[in-house]
Amino acid sequence: MHVSLRVTSRYSRKSLLLTPTPIKVRDSFTLTDGASLAVPPQRTAWKLCCVSRTIGAMLLSLPDETLLAVLAHLAPRELFNCRVVCRRLRDLSLHRSLWQAAVVKDKGLLRAALNLAPCLGKISPRLPLETIASFMPSTTCAVANLGITVHNESDAAQATIILLKLSALSGVRSLNLENRCPPGQSLSTLLNATHNVIGLRKLSIQNYSQESLSVAWCDLKTRPSLTKLLYSSNLSEPFLHLLLETHAATLQEMCLFCRNDQVGTLLAQIPNLRSLTCFPSNDLSHLAVLPDLQSIHVMSLSEAYPPGALEFLRGASNLRSVKITNNFSSEPALALAESPSASQIESLTITTILSETLALVVPVLCKFSSLTSLSMNSIEFDCVNFLRAMCWTSLPCLTTLKIPFPREICLHSWLHGPAVQGTLIRNPRLHIRDRTASTTAEDCSCQWCQWGCHELLRESDKPKAYASHSRGPECPADCYRVVLPTGPPSVAN
16 A cells, blocks of 8 residues: 555544655545545545545455554554554554564663563664663563673673573574673673573674683583574683584584684584684594585685695585685685585685785686686786686686776776676676775766766666676676677767
């Protein structure tokens, strides 16, 4: 129904605003079924009241499923306003499906939601823990996504109250715990509560304190449930080891930003691990036996690359998506090219500081014959020589290429250069994306900007997928054709 609507109760001054735009006063209104509603022009207030009651009656005549679809577009505060309109909206406005993704960001609304709503999608982490904890004793509202930041022992105690209550309601599915508190009794109690949350699917822990998280409190076994784990710390973390042992049977995706932890042996005991992001270490060689590991992102900030990590890349047999972030060395990419996975990898991203490192990688890219997406990035990346050096016939499936465009020349002029034009013509399905979001200057004097063949390059700075064809059903939404059948007229003309 494309009409702004305010429903007014006949016996109350309460009103429900279903859209933010007010009704325009007219002599007639067209309803959804094509009928026309004539309104006498005597009084504006009478007209608005008449139209509101008519459209409101039509809205309330809808079946519950359709009305729920309309209510799903309202914010939490507007859903509470619906409760005072009529009995039917009072009940429907608290339907579980309307609150499963709701996010509460202020104190007053949180109090109402925890007292009335059956569930919540997320409580904003900006709300004080003391405020949230004060609402816990009387609530029966299950919260799916919870974020907690702990600065001291008092915060840890309040967070424990919150987590124990919401865990008892069996609603917490995602937990983000950011710790800046030194070890103590309250923090140990919080970690114990975190470890014992029933049905938790996603856990993110960032430990910014100067000491690792101890597990001396652990005396109970927990049923495994985690499928995704993110753990960040600069220390050796016993709590991480406990989580890996407890949830080995269910973990599928992991992001480990722990430099000093040798966890390769524990990771090798996670049979369903599919995606891993981590720093390279010697014990990564144990991961080559994992049958379902298909996505890996290895990040290194040092010049030397651990031999065990190279052994893993060289022996992995089931990889489909690989990201290598390395400051200097080309060894990881060269080792990956020798692996049994090389001919099966569909997505490859290589990021390094030195452009010379990528130059050493280009000759072996032909071994990744199943690539559909390739991303290359470095400081002072020579994209022209890269495009000319590539053997495109060895990458028949490639549809997306991400490279940093040059900054010193006009984007419009570079896209019409022989390197880009030749690459796109030889690869009709290819889309080239810019990793650096280059733009075209308003006062550019190059012949292509003067000709104005692609005015949209000036009108928008949004990234585009440049191709030799117009957008088709299999193309991305931002596919943009830059190959023209004819060149620009000479500047002299």
